[in-house]
Amino acid sequence: MASKRVFTEDDFSCSVCCDIFKDPALLPCGHSACRGCIKQYWSYRGPKECPLCRKRCHKSPHTNLVLRNLSETFRELQGDPETLCDSHGETLKFYCVDEARLVCVVCRESEKHQNHTFRPVDEMAAQMKNILQSALESVKVNLKSVQDAQINCQQNINQIKQQAQHIRKQITGEFEKLHQILRAEKKATLTALGEEAQQRTQRLEEHIEKLNTEMQSFSNTIEDISKxxxxKNFHFIKNFDKALERAQCTQTCPVASTEEIEVAKYLGNLQFRVWEKVPVFRIQTQLILSTSKPPIKPVLGS
Incomplete structure (x- = not known):
């Protein structure tokens, strides 16, 4: 009578990472490997080929459902070492509130934990998740603040551009009245306006870049904490303190930076300021005023 074959870890191990299959993909050549291992191998090698036999793969590999299910079953039968007590090898089913750590049934009954308070793992995990969710809400609020600040900055940029365009039209109209002599002054004023608008826009764009960085940071925090x-409860409790510390980490939330072109700098008393800068106009104006005065009549009897 033939003996039954006993499966070992090698039967369910990826030949690339040497670990139990995670999302195994079946290649056209018949070999299987973790999908992540295949992607990493292809990104390193360049051509899409089997990591084992080097045969070219012209189509995207499909998931090996049978091998995936068998690997998950084998992993469950093996048991996760992290869920077992280091001292007694029993499953960690309780949480010691006094020592803030997971314990097994033997630990709970030991003298070391006498008079300690214990909670079931599932109950404690649910309580900790509520705490972490509350902390996560504050992170989401910070993200919303950064998003609002970014929108305000973008609106400010559009306002500056519209404002600059409006001022440019007014400046152009004023300088047209001064004809060719005022062309140089017009050009200089428009250049200064453009530089100021560019500088203010650039400062706002740099502020937006900082806001993008803050948004990415908050988004990463939310994604990591959500994961x-x-x-699993065992992993969750084990990483709870670090996750909570990250969620509660206070960060200065940047506010919207506001820029505005100094309208009076360009339009306030424009004609008078330009007149002061053009000696020819001052001379012509003085001549006109002097010739427009009535002649002085001689005094009778002198």
Missing amino acids: ECNS
Whole structure:
């Protein structure tokens, strides 16, 4: 009578990473490997080929459902070492409130934990998730503040551009009245306006870049903490303190920076200021005023 074959870890191990298959993909050549290992191998090698036999793959590999299910079953039968007590090898089913750590049934009954308070793992995990979710809400509020600040900055940029365009039209109209002599002054004033608008716009764009960085930071924090909340209870409790510390980390939330072109600098008493800068106009004006005065009549009897 033939003996039954006993499966070992090698039967469910990826030949690339040597670990139990995670999302195994079946290549056209018949070999299987973790999908992540295949992607990493292809990004390193360049041509899409099998990591084992080097045969070219012209199509995207499909998931090996049978091998994936068998690998998950084998992993469950093996048991996760992190869920077992280091001292007694029993499953960690309780949480010691006094020592803030996971314990097994033997630990709970030991003298070391006498008079300690214990909670079931599932109950404690649910309580910790509520705490972390509350902290996560504050992170979301900070993200919303940064998004609002970014929108305000963008609106400010559009306002500056419209404002600069409006002032440019007014400046152009004023300088047209001064004809060719005022062309140089017009050009200089418009250049200064453009530089100021560019500088203010640039400062706002740099501020937006900082806001993007803050947004990415908050988004990463939310994504990482969300993953922690969806992880297994044992892993979640183990990483809870770090996750909570990250969620509660106070960061200075940047506010919207406001820029505005100094309208009076360009339009306030424009004609008078230009007149002061053009000696020819001052001379012509003085001549006109002097010739427009009535002649002085001689005094009778002198």
